[in-house]
Amino acid sequence: xxxxxxxxxxxxxxxxxxxxxxxxxxxxxxxxxxxxxxxxxxxxxxxxxxxxxxxxxxxxxxxxxxxxxxxxxxxxxxxxxxxxxxxxxxxxxxxxxxxxxxxxxxxxxxxxxxxxxxxxxxxxxxxxxxxxxxxxxxxxxxxxxxxxxxxxxxxxxxxxxxxxxxxxxxxxxxxxxxxxxxxxxxxxxxxxxxxxxxxxxxxxxxxxxxxxxxxxxxxxxxxxxxxxxxxxxxxxxxxxxxxxxxxxxxxxxxxxxxxxxxxxxxxxxxxxxxxxxxxxxxxxxx
Amino acid sequence: xxxxxxxxxxxxxxxxxxxxxxxxxxxxxxxxxxxxxxxxxxxxxxxxxxxxxxxxxxxxxxxxxxxxxxxxxxxxxxxxxxxxxxxxxxxxxxxxxxxxxxxxxxxxxxxxxxxxxxxxxxxxxxxxxxxxxxxxxxxxxxxxxxxxxxxxxxxxxxxxxxxxxxxxxxxxxxxxxxxxxxxxxxxxxxxxxxxxxxxxxxxxxxxxxxxxxxxxxxxxxxxxxxxxxxxxxxxxxxxxxxxxxxxxxxxxxxxxxxxxxxxxxxxxxxxxxxxxxxxxxxxxxxxxxxxxxxxxxxxxxxxxxxxxxxxxxxxxxxxxxxxxxxxxxxxxxxxxxxxxxxxxxxxxxxxxxxxxxxxxxxxxxxxxxxxxxxxxxxxxxxxxxxxxxxxxxxxxxxxxxxxxxxxxxxxxxxxxxxxxxxxxxxxxxxxxxxxxxxxxxxxxxxxxxxxxxxxxxxxxxxxxxxxxxxxxxxxxxxxxxx
Numbered sequence: 001x002x003x004x005x006x007x008x009x010x011x012x013x014x015x016x017x018x019x020x021x022x023x024x025x026x027x028x029x030x031x032x033x034x035x036x037x038x039x040x041x042x043x044x045x046x047x048x049x050x051x052x053x054x055x056x057x058x059x060x061x062x063x064x065x066x067x068x069x070x071x072x073x074x075x076x077x078x079x080x081x082x083x084x085x086x087x088x089x090x091x092x093x094x095x096x097x098x099x100x101x102x103x104x105x106x107x108x109x110x111x112x113x114x115x116x117x118x119x120x121x122x123x124x125x126x127x128x129x130x131x132x133x134x135x136x137x138x139x140x141x142x143x144x145x146x147x148x149x150x151x152x153x154x155x156x157x158x159x160x161x162x163x164x165x166x167x168x169x170x171x172x173x174x175x176x177x178x179x180x181x182x183x184x185x186x187x188x189x190x191x192x193x194x195x196x197x198x199x200x201x202x203x204x205x206x207x208x209x210x211x212x213x214x215x216x217x218x219x220x221x222x223x224x225x226x227x228x229x230x231x232x233x234x235x236x237x238x239x240x241x242x243x244x245x246x247x248x249x250x251x252x253x254x255x256x257x258x259x260x261x262x263x264x265x266x267x268x269x270x271x272x273x274x275x276x277x278x279x280x281x282x283x284x285x286x
Numbered sequence: 287x288x289x290x291x292x293x294x295x296x297x298x299x300x301x302x303x304x305x306x307x308x309x310x311x312x313x314x315x316x317x318x319x320x321x322x323x324x325x326x327x328x329x330x331x332x333x334x335x336x337x338x339x340x341x342x343x344x345x346x347x348x349x350x351x352x353x354x355x356x357x358x359x360x361x362x363x364x365x366x367x368x369x370x371x372x373x374x375x376x377x378x379x380x381x382x383x384x385x386x387x388x389x390x391x392x393x394x395x396x397x398x399x400x401x402x403x404x405x406x407x408x409x410x411x412x413x414x415x416x417x418x419x420x421x422x423x424x425x426x427x428x429x430x431x432x433x434x435x436x437x438x439x440x441x442x443x444x445x446x447x448x449x450x451x452x453x454x455x456x457x458x459x460x461x462x463x464x465x466x467x468x469x470x471x472x473x474x475x476x477x478x479x480x481x482x483x484x485x486x487x488x489x490x491x492x493x494x495x496x497x498x499x500x501x502x503x504x505x506x507x508x509x510x511x512x513x514x515x516x517x518x519x520x521x522x523x524x525x526x527x528x529x530x531x532x533x534x535x536x537x538x539x540x541x542x543x544x545x546x547x548x549x550x551x552x553x554x555x556x557x558x559x560x561x562x563x564x565x566x567x568x569x570x571x572x573x574x575x576x577x578x579x580x581x582x583x584x585x586x587x588x589x590x591x592x593x594x595x596x597x598x599x600x601x602x603x604x605x606x607x608x609x610x611x612x613x614x615x616x617x618x619x620x621x622x623x624x625x626x627x628x629x630x631x632x633x634x635x636x637x638x639x640x641x642x643x644x645x646x647x648x649x650x651x652x653x654x655x656x657x658x659x660x661x662x663x664x665x666x667x668x669x670x671x672x673x674x675x676x677x678x679x680x681x682x683x684x685x686x687x688x689x690x691x692x693x694x695x696x697x698x699x700x701x702x703x704x705x706x707x708x709x710x711x712x713x714x715x716x717x718x719x720x721x722x723x724x725x726x727x728x729x730x731x732x733x734x735x736x737x738x739x740x741x742x743x744x745x746x747x748x749x750x751x752x753x754x755x756x757x758x759x760x761x762x763x764x765x766x767x768x
Contacts, residue, residue, distance in 0.1 A: 170355035
């Protein structure tokens with residue numbers, strides 16, 4: 001997946017119009033946005049459309065940067081090589097000192113989402129996480145809230161640890177692939193972003209139908225757009241305004257529709273309090 | 287059935303054998319092609335499997351090292367993704383085993399879940415797992431259990447000389463079947479076509495080959511204890527074995543006919559010889575008392591009474607006994623006569639003797655005498671033979687009697703022909719017997735005496751008779767003139 005995404009990025013860069021390329025070289029003014037698999041980030045046509053939209057609205061070149069894990073994107077942000085990124089709430093609260101909340105997507109009208117516990121559709125007897133003891137379990141990313149942290153928290157509540165409770169766990173580095181791993185029964189259970197699962201149910205109903213949602217977590221703050229703290233205020237404001245305003249124009253609405261989102265809102269830090277306290281409890285578990 | 291096959295005519299046997307031979311050839315060729323295809327397909331598969339396995343194994347080093355199961359799954363699953371790939375080259379299942387022989391990941395997670403031991407799930411894998419856990423074996427290997435429907439290719443995943451795991455690819459052997467069936471079907475079709483072409487050719491060919499043999503056999507069948515008179519065999523004239531057999535058969539047939547004729551002649555001459563011995567014996571037995579009786583009459587006539595009645599009776603007795611003596615003398619062919627060579631004059635004398643008789647019957651006597659010098663033959667016997675034959679001819683002839691006398695380097699031949707009633711075939715055998723029923727006049731000893739004399743001179747008599755001409759020829763060998 002890494003290679004494919006990387007190639008897509010290269011292709012996008014290569015496709016950038018000559019004028020923009022010249023502008024990039026002379027002014028070094030492009031806005032670099034990091035993307036992570038908190039959404040279905042493997043649709044290159046959609047990404048190019050969205051990039052073109054943002055470039056036009058911001059009136060400056062926008063470059064999307066994709067990496068194989070959340071950690072790489074966070075590292076790039078910390079190093080100042082990215083201006084902003086669409087991240088999960090968990091890395092945001094962990095690296096909050098060097099990051100600023102830029103915008104929060106609205107899913108089903110609210111800036112909230114849940115973590116789903118899924119099992120293969122053929123497994124009809126599993127009622128809760130407890131039934132998956134000694135099984136193979138799929139996580140999406142060790143820095144994901146819905147695809148990792150919440151399950152750790154749920155296990156900590158019953159005084160269990162993932163590496164003991166499950167026979168084997170593995171990371172797929174993408175929510176979508178957690179669904180795939182569970183669908184082919186490579187894993188007998190998986191933790192997945194509820195928004196991604198719901199979106200897959202719309203776009204890839206056959207894949208989603210091969211899995212069954214067993215448990216839903218409480219609501220957490222939706223994976224937000226964050227900016228590096230060193231990003232100039234003007235650039236921050238411009239990007240925030242463009243994102244928030246996407247729901248107001250037809251083209252923006254169309255793109256949001258493809259993302260299965262209702263829009264972006266500036267958001268508040270307290271949306272992520274739940275994740276922060278969960279991270280703390282998991283870190284301090286006995 | 288065995289008898290039926292054995293007794294079947296060559297006309298059918300040959301084409302049948304051609305067909306059987308053609309079928310066997312076709313089957314053998316097809317079998318060898320199938321064997322080759324099996325071999326090639328298997329080698330193709332193994333080559334492909336090995337190259338793909340090596341590629342996968344190299345790519346899997348990272349994921350195994352990083353314990354990245356999903357990535358490993360994506361890699362081993364990648365051959366199954368492209369729809370354009372040749373389906374026959376795709377493994378049924380790919381397993382990635384760890385160093386303990388447990389499933390690290392497989393393309394069939396439901397069947398071979400992670401951490402399971404394939405040897406327990408499927409006994410066929412037990413041997414493979416042994417291979418997978420043998421750290422010394424670092425080469426790809428092929429396991430082809432004969433009782434299994436699958437073929438296994440194992441490729442070790444090696445990094446820096448250390449074995450991280452083993453890739454096990456299983457291929458169903460039934461992959462070969464569609465190709466096999468396809469080729470077998472085509473071969474069967476071609477065989478049928480070839481047979482359809484061969485059948486009429488073989489039929490025609492068989493008939494041609496068998497024809498001379500069938501004719502020969504048919505001809506041979508007609509020969510029973512004796513050779514039929516009107517046997518006609520249309521045999522092949524070629525120089526091959528059949529032609530030679532035909533020629534040999536014809537020769538044999540000819541010899542058989544000659545032998546039969548010879549046997550008949552021998553039988554006749556043996557009969558004549560037996561009759562000759564018998565009559566000679568009787569004649570001797572009669573001759574001795576006869577001589578005594580004639581002597582007694584002579585003595586009596588000289589010294590006896592002159593009673594006329596007695597004399598008359600004695601004369602009657604003497605005449606009768608003399609007649610008996612003549613007859614017996616004729617039976618006892620006297621060869622011990624003075625030998626003076628045969629000359630032209632002897633022949634001409636004989637002519638003079640018969641001319642009067644011929645003239646009496648107003649017959650034309652044609653004479654041809656080629657003898658110019660004396661020949662080493664007893665003249666008396668030869669004259670007797672010629673005279674007998676001529677007198678017979680004159681008796682039998684209607685208008686003409688012809689006589690030819692000539693010699694060649696080895697023999698002397700005299701031929702007497704007449705145009706009288708011809709001698710029937712069935713009478714020929716008894717012609718030379720004494721007192722033959724054929725003898726309508728004369729005492730019936732003429733030909734027999736002639737025969738005896740010719741035999742004594744080591745010669746032979748040949749009679750040929752057909753309407754209009756009856757011909758007797760006597761050939762006498764000329765003794766070496768010392």
